Amino acid sequence: MTKTTKILKLIFFTTAIFWTIAPWSYLMASDSIGGVATIKNVSGDVLIERGNELITAFQGFLIQEKDILITGKDSSTGLIFKDNSVLSMGPESRLEIQNFAFEPALEKLSFVANMMQGTLTYLSGLITKLKPESVEFRTPSATIGIRGTHIAIAVEGEYSQDQQMGYMEPCQECLKKDS
Template structure:
């Protein structure tokens, strides 16, 4: 019984390590007021220079603003009272692995497209609770109002 528990624990730990090894998707460029990165259930302050990974959730408070530059040179900016999940980020042009997905749960987003949108525009998806936005370049603004 005990070895079984140990095995499960080990597998979970190993899986966590594999997840942590996926390369960063980008970096925080601007952070003011209340701005946090939620990763695996825990929140850290989004400081300038902090790395951002696929599956991270970014949140701003009433006085918060946040900007990111992703590895493909796309630029995401969030206004106050906003929540954005980076649902997919694949950027490996050499082996054709490309894709960008973000989900704006609420608030205001500016997206300036990068190399993924240029090489594989059909893989870029911005989602809100209301709609799905496909972007073929280059600068899109979204306000998602949820009552």
């Protein structure tokens, strides 16, 4: 008797916990299903690093926040973001979509990307029209703020995984702690 009650209790609690967590994780997952950008063209080797996975990119592939796009030798790719901005990458490039939000009704508008290596071009879309200066590209040596335009960025030199992106944030933090 006591054994069955114990088992029943255990089943009850696991189910309860499951139903408390499940809807939330479902909501959070469905939020990112649509993706933030679509790959429009791929030439050569283009990979997407998503968490621990490496996925081969193809036309129509949906890019999500935090994805890292990697192009190989003699390779390139082009994509269109949800805000209609257009981005392309040249050979041997590495770009992380750190943050992308396009929800005009909620005034959530931002795009921050880390350009670790290689070349890219970017033609801005609705985010910069609705909220100028909310698009930012960070390289290991500089931060580029965009007020609605068309740009090209090249990052040359050795890529290292623990490279700091952008220029100031870590040091501003140090200053705050010191004072």
